[in-house]
Amino acid sequence: xxxxxxxxxxxxxxxxxxxxxxxxxxxxxxxxxxxxxxxxxxxxxxxxxxxxxxxxxxxxxxxxxxxxxxxxxxxxxxxxxxxxxxxxxxxxxxxxxxxxxxxxxxxxxxxxxxxxxxxxxxxxxxxxxxxxxxxxxxxxxxxxxxxxxxxxxxxxxxxxxxxxxxxxxxxxxxxxxxxxxxxxxxxxxxxxxxxxxxxxxxxxxxxxxxxxxxxxxxxxxxxxxxxxxxxxxxxxxxxxxxxxxxxxxxxxxxxxxxxxxxxxxxxxxxxxxxxxxxxxxxxxxxxxxxxxxxxxxxxxxxxxxxxxxxxxxxxxxxxxxxxxxxxxxxxxxxxxxxxxxxxxxxxxxxxxxxxxxxxxxxxxxxxxxxxxxxxxxxxxxxxxxxxxxxxxxxxxxxxxxxxxxxxxxxxxxxxxx
Amino acid sequence: xxxxxxxxxxxxxxxxxxxxxxxxxxxxxxxxxxxxxxxxxxxxxxxxxxxxxxxxxxxxxxxxxxxxxxxxxxxxxxxxxxxxxxxxxxxxxxxxxxxxxxxxxxxxxxxxxxxxxxxxxxxxxxxxxxxxxxxxxxxxxxxxxxxxxxxxxxxxxxxxxxx
Numbered sequence: 001x002x003x004x005x006x007x008x009x010x011x012x013x014x015x016x017x018x019x020x021x022x023x024x025x026x027x028x029x030x031x032x033x034x035x036x037x038x039x040x041x042x043x044x045x046x047x048x049x050x051x052x053x054x055x056x057x058x059x060x061x062x063x064x065x066x067x068x069x070x071x072x073x074x075x076x077x078x079x080x081x082x083x084x085x086x087x088x089x090x091x092x093x094x095x096x097x098x099x100x101x102x103x104x105x106x107x108x109x110x111x112x113x114x115x116x117x118x119x120x121x122x123x124x125x126x127x128x129x130x131x132x133x134x135x136x137x138x139x140x141x142x143x144x145x146x147x148x149x150x151x152x153x154x155x156x157x158x159x160x161x162x163x164x165x166x167x168x169x170x171x172x173x174x175x176x177x178x179x180x181x182x183x184x185x186x187x188x189x190x191x192x193x194x195x196x197x198x199x200x201x202x203x204x205x206x207x208x209x210x211x212x213x214x215x216x217x218x219x220x221x222x223x224x225x226x227x228x229x230x231x232x233x234x235x236x237x238x239x240x241x242x243x244x245x246x247x248x249x250x251x252x253x254x255x256x257x258x259x260x261x262x263x264x265x266x267x268x269x270x271x272x273x274x275x276x277x278x279x280x281x282x283x284x285x286x287x288x289x290x291x292x293x294x295x296x297x298x299x300x301x302x303x304x305x306x307x308x309x310x311x312x313x314x315x316x317x318x319x320x321x322x323x324x325x326x327x328x329x330x331x332x333x334x335x336x337x338x339x340x341x342x343x344x345x346x347x348x349x350x351x352x353x354x355x356x357x358x359x360x361x362x363x364x365x366x367x368x369x370x371x372x373x374x375x376x377x378x379x380x381x382x383x384x385x386x387x388x389x390x391x392x393x394x395x396x397x398x399x400x401x402x403x404x405x406x407x408x409x410x411x412x413x414x415x416x417x
Numbered sequence: 418x419x420x421x422x423x424x425x426x427x428x429x430x431x432x433x434x435x436x437x438x439x440x441x442x443x444x445x446x447x448x449x450x451x452x453x454x455x456x457x458x459x460x461x462x463x464x465x466x467x468x469x470x471x472x473x474x475x476x477x478x479x480x481x482x483x484x485x486x487x488x489x490x491x492x493x494x495x496x497x498x499x500x501x502x503x504x505x506x507x508x509x510x511x512x513x514x515x516x517x518x519x520x521x522x523x524x525x526x527x528x529x530x531x532x533x534x535x536x537x538x539x540x541x542x543x544x545x546x547x548x549x550x551x552x553x554x555x556x557x558x559x560x561x562x563x564x565x566x567x568x569x570x571x572x573x574x575x576x577x578x579x580x
Binding site: 020022024025030031034040043044046049 | 514515526527531533538539542546549551552567570571
């Protein structure tokens, strides 16, 4: 096969690196630059004069906003106005992070949001400091059809009507959002796959309609209201946690959680904060620890084997009797267990550690493949990477029965197949 | 169906660079590139790459091999590999980025573009021009006018180095 390839002269290529690169590559590179640096490229040479204003990404990050607002609020507002005025064409991504700026009233933001939504924004992020009063989301955000990713901090949802239609939305992240109920509102997002809600208020009258929802994460101070998710039955990953130690969920709330757990699709990852385990444990009264121990000791506490459980991670292991029992139980009842990772809550000396590991190793294991990993205590900073790690894997089902078996220890369980 | 995928995994591909060098790689390694994947789906096992030179192709094959064997345990190892991979001259980076773009390897594209962006981030326009081998075609008056229009962008200290 004699085919002559058109070979560029290397010297010609060296003369001008940029003309050599296709437009999508230069856009890609500039997309990673903060807006100030990207704006500077217009001075490089004439051909690039209009590349920056036509970039489909506008990322006004925290550093940028804080810097300008540090000079004066009017400089900041003027500069953002100028940037938007110079911009040509569509905006795929618009990030406005004013979390370092104190700037109510919000007329300017309304205008900038309008500009972004009018230009077909697909990926919208808006961050506002929690010290500022919440920003009331203008109605054009609800009507923005192009949106696929929406990330909001400290806003008020007061929709013009009771149905919020996000027809193309796949990822929704809401932190400190207040829903002002119109009796009963519905978030209709048929394509939504990932939903995170952190510290949101007013969700009791909310319903999320999305048959594709796979990833759901709800964190809050109070026991999360799960009623709005009862229509989601394709969940694969479920993270739940709350921090009010004194709250005891009532019967309805407990049964909603159980319903949700039972509706989970066959492969999933389950993350439950320690307080869940606490609330859903057996009815114990005064002598908590003793009752849990007795309960864990009875054969009825986990009668079915956990056939699908393959991986267990326990954080903040404190070497309490209840925790040891839980581990023993999981070892005994999970015939396909592959890996049991236990992370220490705090560093202990080698003698103590040897003692714990000997103890752990003695437990009989139903699964011949089960490996035990005993990890020294890790700082919280390693958690995020671990989490992404987990998302990439296939994960498991564990029925509500485990909730009842879990002890009162201060631990979080990652359980997945 | 399962048996066909198994034999498929062992199938080999030949990649031919713009300098006419040939490289044999496993199909499962090659299909991380969308361009190669499309050709494989059309039944090709010989893939000429007229836009990718040998030097870049060797590095990219290394990258693909490393990332094809990604498991949970070698996460750190891959991170170190990636870090070394982009620790090179601008000329190499540009060569690699156009190759990655042609081959449609999105994770590699992201990594390279991010690296280039990070490395030109705090540089002065003069330094960036030298890095990109650009001859400025503005007259001094025009340049001053643009600087004035975007005054905010030209404030502060710049880095004049070229690496």
